[in-house]
Amino acid sequence: MNNIRRQIAAVFLTMPILALLFGCQSTPDVEPYLPRINSTADTMAGMSKAELDNLQLVSTNLVSALLQLRETNPSTTTLQVSTPGTAFGNLMIRALEEAGYSVQHVSADQGLNYVRYGKRNSETEAGFVVDYDLSIGKVTLRREYITNRSGIFPSSLMSIVGSQSASTVVLDDSIFTEQGGNDLFISGVETDNASQRSEIKTVQVKDYDLTPDDKRTTQQILLGNTRKQQLGRTVASININDYTRMRRAVLIFDTRTTNIMGRGNKRAISLLAREYQPNDVYSITACTDADGEDESAFTRAVRVQEEFMGHEIPSKAITFAPCIRASFRHTSDNSPVPVTIEQLRRKN
Amino acid sequence: MIKTLPLSQRLAGAQHKVIAAALLLLGAASACSSIAPNLGANANADANNTLAPLSDQMLEDVLSVMPQLIEPRLNSIQFGPNVDELDIIAARTLAKAGYGIQRVTADQGINFFIANQFKNEAGINTMRVSIGELEVTRVYATEDGNIIPAGPFELAGTRITINPALSLLGSTVSNNAIVNNVEYTSIAPIDGGIPTISLLSNDIIQGVVDQATTAPGLTSINSTKLEVKNRFYDVAGTFSNLINDRERVAREVIIFPNDSMRLGEQGKQRINKLLNQFSEASDLINVIGCSNGTTRLAIGNEGLALGRANRITEELLTLGVPNRSILDDACWSEDSTGVDFPNRGVVIDLMRSET
Numbered sequence: 001m002n003n004i005r006r007q008i009a010a011v012f013l014t015m016p017i018l019a020l021l022f023g024c025q026s027t028p029d030v031e032p033y034l035p036r037i038n039s040t041a042d043t044m045a046g047m048s049k050a051e052l053d054n055l056q057l058v059s060t061n062l063v064s065a066l067l068q069l070r071e072t073n074p075s076t077t078t079l080q081v082s083t084p085g086t087a088f089g090n091l092m093i094r095a096l097e098e099a100g101y102s103v104q105h106v107s108a109d110q111g112l113n114y115v116r117y118g119k120r121n122s123e124t125e126a127g128f129v130v131d132y133d134l135s136i137g138k139v140t141l142r143r144e145y146i147t148n149r150s151g152i153f154p155s156s157l158m159s160i161v162g163s164q165s166a167s168t169v170v171l172d173d174s175i176f177t178e179q180g181g182n183d184l185f186i187s188g189v190e191t192d193n194a195s196q197r198s199e200i201k202t203v204q205v206k207d208y209d210l211t212p213d214d215k216r217t218t219q220q221i222l223l224g225n226t227r228k229q230q231l232g233r234t235v236a237s238i239n240i241n242d243y244t245r246m247r248r249a250v251l252i253f254d255t256r257t258t259n260i261m262g263r264g265n266k267r268a269i270s271l272l273a274r275e276y277q278p279n280d281v282y283s284i285t286a287c288t289d290a291d292g293e294d295e296s297a298f299t300r301a302v303r304v305q306e307e308f309m310g311h312e313i314p315s316k317a318i319t320f321a322p323c324i325r326a327s328f329r330h331t332s333d334n335s336p337v338p339v340t341i342e343q344l345r346r347k348n
Numbered sequence: 349m350i351k352t353l354p355l356s357q358r359l360a361g362a363q364h365k366v367i368a369a370a371l372l373l374l375g376a377a378s379a380c381s382s383i384a385p386n387l388g389a390n391a392n393a394d395a396n397n398t399l400a401p402l403s404d405q406m407l408e409d410v411l412s413v414m415p416q417l418i419e420p421r422l423n424s425i426q427f428g429p430n431v432d433e434l435d436i437i438a439a440r441t442l443a444k445a446g447y448g449i450q451r452v453t454a455d456q457g458i459n460f461f462i463a464n465q466f467k468n469e470a471g472i473n474t475m476r477v478s479i480g481e482l483e484v485t486r487v488y489a490t491e492d493g494n495i496i497p498a499g500p501f502e503l504a505g506t507r508i509t510i511n512p513a514l515s516l517l518g519s520t521v522s523n524n525a526i527v528n529n530v531e532y533t534s535i536a537p538i539d540g541g542i543p544t545i546s547l548l549s550n551d552i553i554q555g556v557v558d559q560a561t562t563a564p565g566l567t568s569i570n571s572t573k574l575e576v577k578n579r580f581y582d583v584a585g586t587f588s589n590l591i592n593d594r595e596r597v598a599r600e601v602i603i604f605p606n607d608s609m610r611l612g613e614q615g616k617q618r619i620n621k622l623l624n625q626f627s628e629a630s631d632l633i634n635v636i637g638c639s640n641g642t643t644r645l646a647i648g649n650e651g652l653a654l655g656r657a658n659r660i661t662e663e664l665l666t667l668g669v670p671n672r673s674i675l676d677d678a679c680w681s682e683d684s685t686g687v688d689f690p691n692r693g694v695v696i697d698l699m700r701s702e703t
Binding site: 036037038078079097098100101102103104105224245246247248249250251252258259260261262263264265266267268270271272274275277303306307310311342 | 421424426439440443444446447448449450451452453454455456457458460481538539540541542543544545546547548572573574575587589590671672
């Protein structure tokens with residue numbers, strides 16, 4: 001019996017030493033927070049998961065606004081970044097990657113779209129706030145945030161300077177309310193142009209808003225959805241009677257849920273794009289549902305739009321045709337689906 | 349019935365449990381302190397895709413000629429969501445070379461990246477990298493534990509000249525002119541083919557109505573599945589918008605034997621002669637396959653004209669001309685009088701943009 005007691009005592013005495021040696025308590029898996037290339041994991045040493053999550057919310061918030069600006073559209077903007085020297089820098093570059101930006105790694109501050117970012121602590125009448133900013137070219141986004149027991153929350157409007165499209169930005173602040181608590185924050189955009197106004201609202205956070213970690217909106221989903229909605233908003237609205245139909249192609253997506261286009265479809269778009277003339281419009285019919293509401297069809301339409309934009313076709317030269325009822329499809333039907341493209345040329 | 353163990357055995361069991369618990373805690377402590385390598389969200393999506401030894405060197409050798417083909421500072425390379433080890437190595441190598449790296453959710457982008465390592469028909473290690481419609485392939489051998497190139501660079505979808513000696517492993521084969529070389533070829537066929545792109549213009553629709561059923565068709569589908577107008581009726585052609593503001597800098601006419609699609613040695617030489625003047629950045633090649641007059645073949649003049657244009661297009665692709673640079677057109681009729689094109693030949697025009 002004494003022997004066993006001695007062994008138990010030895011094991012429990014060893015525990016604190018092991019814990020100190022391996023620093024278990026405060027080291028989360030940092031992979032989801034790091035950029036995929038040129039990351040500096042050591043900048044996150046000693047940071048808790050909560051701290052990293054807070055920085056991720058801030059970077060997601062700023063980048064979700066950035067990608068909606070005309071001047072910094074991810075489809076047409078390549079960003080230049082330096083190797084990050086801080087945890088916030090790592091998280092910011094990761095958010096830019098997730099938003100679909102092309103990222104070029106530079107040794108100094110080369111490039112028209114060099115990414116600058118910063119974090120400043122301020123003592124204000126409202127208490128301690130932290131001010132985060134992100135700048136690309138002439139565009140700067142800035143917002144103050146405050147940290148409390150529930151998490152991190154905005155404490156100012158988002159200031160966007162240097163953009164002609166700042167007033168069109170729609171902020172999705174649901175990522176903050178999911179933290180729960182009993183708080184109130186202001187949501188909206190302020191710009192440097194008096195003629196640009198955006199809706200300003202107050203967001204109430206309640207205890208019951210608290211969402212379990214695995215049910216919260218991830219950075220990838222929020223930025224992906226924002227980008228999709230943004231692309232959908234930028235398409236042209238045309239009067240079909242002003243145009244002559246030139247060409248037509250029917251792309252086939254392997255399943256209802258896939259976003260993979262495949263080489264054959266990509267080649268068809270490349271051939272259609274080759275014949276583009278200024279004032280031409282590509283009309284995309286992706287929706288064949290009777291009720292006219294189909295998220296996966298919208299996603300496919302955006303996918304085709306993105307492919308055209310890759311060939312330098314402007315988004316104003318793309319339009320989404322209304323839903324047409326082609327055939328009945330059960331919701332569980334995952335067989336191949338068509339997307340029709342018509343190339344339209346403006347009548348003289 | 350409950351079995352009761354003797355006290356000594358129960359104590360021994362407790363001892364084991366304590367030690368096991370301690371070991372578990374120790375394991376947990378050491379596991380949670382490690383920082384996971386950043387391989388991307390789905391880096392291990394395909395656990396069976398294990399790399400052959402030294403495949404990283406093969407990949408880096410193929411990638412080392414990319415800056416000669418695609419300008420790094422001006423281009424981005426797209427990587428899909430399901431990255432494997434080859435993708436990770438490639439993304440790092442290309443980022444270091446100055447390319448923008450763009451992570452996409454599906455297969456977006458004109459420079460979408462795919463790397464494949466496989467053994468070719470002869471069982472030799474082969475590395476193939478596709479970036480958009482450009483493909484670079486090379487075979488490799490192992491010598492004294494080192495990887496060395498065993499064949500030339502095979503380029504598809506481009507006619508750009510590269511210097512293979514500047515590649516990563518170029519110096520290891522500098523005295524072997526056959527290996528230290530470049531060959532041009534066509535890109536791999538597309539599984540499932542390309543969707544047909546039809547013409548919709550009103551004159552075509554009206555023309556179809558007006559024409560007697562026995563008359564030659566007004567339109568047909570070319571080798572790239574693009575519907576084209578019959579140039580017997582439409583002298584300007586389907587691609588007039590693309591070539592109107594270009595200057596014709598060379599023309600070759602290749603005559604085919606009666607009812608034949610055989611190109612022959614002389615025809616191949618003429619194509620090579622034309623390609624010596626071809627510039628990928630500024631030129632389009634307009635191929636007009638013709639068959640006018642009587643034919644005994646069941647496919648008729650239409651089939652012959654398009655077949656001849658297709659034969660030339662195929663030859664151009666095999667020699668590395670990008671698909672986007674070829675405009676594949678045709679003219680056909682049973683009437684051979686008053687036609688601006690040869691009765692049984694193909695006209696190939698090299699059209700250059702001044703800009």
